[in-house]
Amino acid sequence: MAASSIFQRSFFKSYPTAKSADGVYIQTSSGRKVLDGSSGAAVSCLGHGHPAPIQAIIDQAQRMAFAHTSFFTNDPTEELASLLLEQSDGAFVKAFSLSSGSEAVESSIKIARQFHVCKGQPQRVKSICRKSAYHGNTLGSLSAGYSPARRETFEPLLSSAFHHVSRCFYSSDANENESEEAYVSRLIQEYENEFTRLGPDTVASVLLEPVSGATLGSVPAAAGYLAKLKELCVKHGALLIFDEVMCGIGRVGTYHAWQSLGNVAPDIQAIGKGLGAGYQAISGVLMSQRVYETLKNAEGQHPFVSGHTYQGHAIASAAALAVQRTIIDDNLLSNVQKMGDVLTQKLLESTPILKEVRGMGLFQTVDFATQPGSPIASKVASRCFENGAAVYLCSSAVDAVMFAPPFIINEVQINELVEIFTNSVKQVVEEQR
Numbered sequence: 001m002a003a004s005s006i007f008q009r010s011f012f013k014s015y016p017t018a019k020s021a022d023g024v025y026i027q028t029s030s031g032r033k034v035l036d037g038s039s040g041a042a043v044s045c046l047g048h049g050h051p052a053p054i055q056a057i058i059d060q061a062q063r064m065a066f067a068h069t070s071f072f073t074n075d076p077t078e079e080l081a082s083l084l085l086e087q088s089d090g091a092f093v094k095a096f097s098l099s100s101g102s103e104a105v106e107s108s109i110k111i112a113r114q115f116h117v118c119k120g121q122p123q124r125v126k127s128i129c130r131k132s133a134y135h136g137n138t139l140g141s142l143s144a145g146y147s148p149a150r151r152e153t154f155e156p157l158l159s160s161a162f163h164h165v166s167r168c169f170y171s172s173d174a175n176e177n178e179s180e181e182a183y184v185s186r187l188i189q190e191y192e193n194e195f196t197r198l199g200p201d202t203v204a205s206v207l208l209e210p211v212s213g214a215t216l217g218s219v220p221a222a223a224g225y226l227a228k229l230k231e232l233c234v235k236h237g238a239l240l241i242f243d244e245v246m247c248g249i250g251r252v253g254t255y256h257a258w259q260s261l262g263n264v265a266p267d268i269q270a271i272g273k274g275l276g277a278g279y280q281a282i283s284g285v286l287m288s289q290r291v292y293e294t295l296k297n298a299e300g301q302h303p304f305v306s307g308h309t310y311q312g313h314a315i316a317s318a319a320a321l322a323v324q325r326t327i328i329d330d331n332l333l334s335n336v337q338k339m340g341d342v343l344t345q346k347l348l349e350s351t352p353i354l355k356e357v358r359g360m361g362l363f364q365t366v367d368f369a370t371q372p373g374s375p376i377a378s379k380v381a382s383r384c385f386e387n388g389a390a391v392y393l394c395s396s397a398v399d400a401v402m403f404a405p406p407f408i409i410n411e412v413q414i415n416e417l418v419e420i421f422t423n424s425v426k427q428v429v430e431e432q433r
């Protein structure tokens with residue numbers, strides 16, 4: 001086989017060619033079938049080969065592929081924005097679409113900055129984020145995140161406007177005999193202390209994932225955490241931004257993750273991944289009435305100068321619209337909840353050397369009870385792939401793998417996924433003895 005001309009993610013890894021895909025399976029050029037147990041990176045929520053977005057792409061491409069948003073709007077983007085707002089319990093009044101989660105997070109940060117400039121508070125430039133978090137791969141979103149391995153090489157280029165407090169991970173980080181309520185109070189006090197240290201009137205936003213992604217492995221916010229954090233933001237005049245690029249759009253069993261976590265809505269929200277389900281590259285930003293009105297009323301003096309070439313792309317919006325209508329019309333969130341329960345129970349019953357199964361809906365993580373310095377997650381993920389299932393390796397902050405299968409998965413396929421996984425764990429453990 002000739003050497004690839006692609007600059008791949010790793011110099012030392014050989015990548016099989018994905019040739020075709022159907023439902024929850026991807027087939028390689030050698031004919032090997034792989035169960036997509038993580039939807040790629042929690043992307044392919046409708047599975048592969050679904051006719052609705054495919055037909056929507058064809059129809060829209062035949063009508064019009066592209067019209068720049070500095071001149072035009074287009075029907076699928078308008079309809080997608082309306083649908084997103086309808087699913088948000090009145091939390092948001094405007095939406096716009098971009099091409100990647102990194103762009104959505106970065107735009108959210110810029111909107112928060114714009115909000116304060118429009119309100120006559122240009123000194124608000126800082127953001128409080130969390131450790132063990134990933135928010136994207138551009139320099140701004142990388143600055144907001146805090147994954148040391150990702151940041152190390154680029155540290156001199158990252159912005160000093162971003163500051164990081166402790167992660168929210170009750171099952172791992174609580175003190176002995178510390179209640180969840182006491183743990184949350186301790187974390188909120190850390191935020192309060194950080195506001196004080198930075199100067200409350202210099203903080204533009206607080207940014208976090210309501211359910212952490214692969215950095216920690218589907219860790220939901222502790223009970224009461226989001227509500228108390230929102231109160232703190234209101235107190236100090238900062239905006240609350242949720243990054244739901246990975247955990248949102250139905251992944252945890254409700255349309256937005258925050259709807260499962262006390263129904264605490266943010267001021268601004270970034271979405272992605274499951275928005276287009278991999279059929280097109282698309283992400284989005286949602287904003288509240290207060291944010292939108294502030295930007296609109298100050299447009300003459302402080303216009304929001306921030307645009308992207310493929311913002312509001314008609315074909316991408318048409319695909320995403322078809323994906324979202326399918327999720328709603330086919331009641332797939334009910335299946336996410338049901339199959340999430342099945343997946344959790346089977347993982348609890350059969351996983352060797354189990355420390356914890358955590359997560360919500362079809363966003364579940366297995367954390368292994370291994371000794372420090374002897375992690376197995378990387379080997380388990382590799383062995384699973386060899387054995388016919390793709391599961392997502394979490395960062396080195398935890399010894400864990402994550403499951404995020406398509407919303408269409410059934411119980412037979414859940415059983416297959418768990419069987420491949422548990423056999424792979426047993427093989428790795430046996431080889432390390």
